[in-house]
Amino acid sequence: MDMMDIDGSQGGGQLLRSALTLSLCTGIGFTIGDIRARRRRPGLMRQHLTAVNAATRVGNASTHGAQIGATALRFEPGPVSAGTYQFATGSAGSATLVLQTILPALWQADGPSRVQLEGGTHNPLAPSADFIADSYLPALARMGVQASLQLQQHGFHPAGGGVLQVEVAPCAALQACDFSTRGALASIEAKVLMSGLPANIGQRELQVLADTLGVDPHPRHVQVVRPALGPGNVALVHVRHVDHVEVFSGHGERGVSAEQVGARLAGQVQQYLDGRCCVGEYLSDQLLLPMALAGAGTFTTAAISEHLASNARLIEKFLPVEFDWQPHEDGGWQVSVSR
Template sequence: MIEVDGSAGGGQLLRTALSLALCTGTGFTMQKIRAKRSKPGLMRQHLTAVNAAATIGNAYVEGAELGATTLRFEPGVVVPGEYRFATGSAGSATLVLQTVLPPLWRCDAPSRLRLEGGTHNPLAPSADFIADTYLPSLAKFGIDAGVVLERPGFFPAGGGILHATVSPAPALRHAEFIERGALQSIDAIAMLSGLASGIGERELQAVAKRLQLSQNALHLRQVRPSLGPGNALLIRVRHEQHAETFTGHGERGLSAEKVAERLADEAKAYVRGSACVGEHLSDQLLLPMALAGSGAFVVAAISDHLQSNARLIEKFLPVEIDWAEIAGGWRVTVAS
């Protein structure tokens, strides 16, 4: 039984612990869950991830309640199959998906998932990030998984529906994300639900001006029927060997131009740099690399999420995760 201090990070520590408990058969207790957040303890998306992990892994759980700051999780046998998980709110469905994928790809049969909740939330990977960046990155390890977005779900209404499939991948390949190759394309997508199209058009024009994009690279999507107001702005940057997806969200009191300029600057900084992997993907690559036993990538900066996730993974698996500064960023290495 592993003891985990949840105050060292946010919900990501809990999700990683759940995934690794099911992958290794090692239970854990976590204290001070999300202790440094404005609302400590388990929120709906975290509770859904706990219940989803317990369901697929026949686990014994103590403390699975809203607001709980202590959790005990004892895994059983992971069973592939068809599952449906709903956050019951705009809580992130994609974070629940990332929790259950690793134990399911280690099974000997495929699984199908229906996830309901938020698909385009602040502070969580968007469904587009999952489809265009995360899953293609997993494919380099030999992981065959796919997602189909049936209906987007925005904060605060939620109501999104995401379908996912995952095939068996019991033995992962070594993978490296060092060189990204030549720039191939940049395009922008403005998604709107229950809001005037003019908002998205202003966002796209601001992005085009900031990144020098042609009109052919701009795409406007109206979500119908609308379950409530929502706006997500996406910028996809494709290089020969890697693709990154940047996501911004409309906010009350923040102009469309400001939303677009802030996101465009984030994408521009990535393009002007030389690092292969973006900040948000970097900590998410650690788990598959650790399960593979090795791997490496180059990122522009070492985030707090990456550091806390690395130290937690080392508690469950016989790997060492290190990083060293190099020209243009940091090289992160996973070795057994």
């Protein structure tokens, strides 16, 4: 088996998850050392280990070093198997990041799959379940991927307890897509999720979003999550253009007022609206792999993040593609991939 050596000190958990995904999709194994070496707590944490275990099961892989705190890992993939799976982080670790690790392998499998994931569904440092359902999966659908997500139970940090159900159909070949333009603005919608906290906090956040973005501040847009497994507060804004949808989120935290949460979120949304690029910062990084598997594609984005750059270089090691980004005439950058 072909094996690749990866320097884990050059990134965090995303570098490991990307390597797992690429390994499953290409059949190339890897060793990685100095995992998350620059983080305050280096090595594999529970949510990283869940991603490793999920990739191991889906890809019939053999691993060495898959344990909490490990700073080195060897991963040798086998054939990917469609099927019914259940994975739990055992904490508030992100269930959506585990999903993104195995999803590309499952759409390359020879049959449909159903996956239940348990853990955090709305985490500050991970894509929310709403983002996955309303932005990420629709973007993949344009490329030919048929997948759906159902949120059965919300999970917030630090309690966790969220449940996601995902169904994935096999996709014989991805279609190259152009995400350069987003089309005319269709709507801006906001909602606030509250768990175990007074609903008026959400109403205050919603009012700030209404004052700055013009969204509907009606109380029906404040959703009280029951049962409340723990305290949680997330404000979400869906920006719908004719050809593209972006989902932005702001998370309540101790010592930060509802007005500050709303203002920060409004600022993110306004920055996107003021630009003319199609793809937001987080989705830009996540589109790289499906574009590479398609062999071609392009998108415009406001900035080239460190995540995007490092992910592109890792993908180029596993797949016979090259990424390029150039300043775009309307501002921002145009990112493209070719064989």
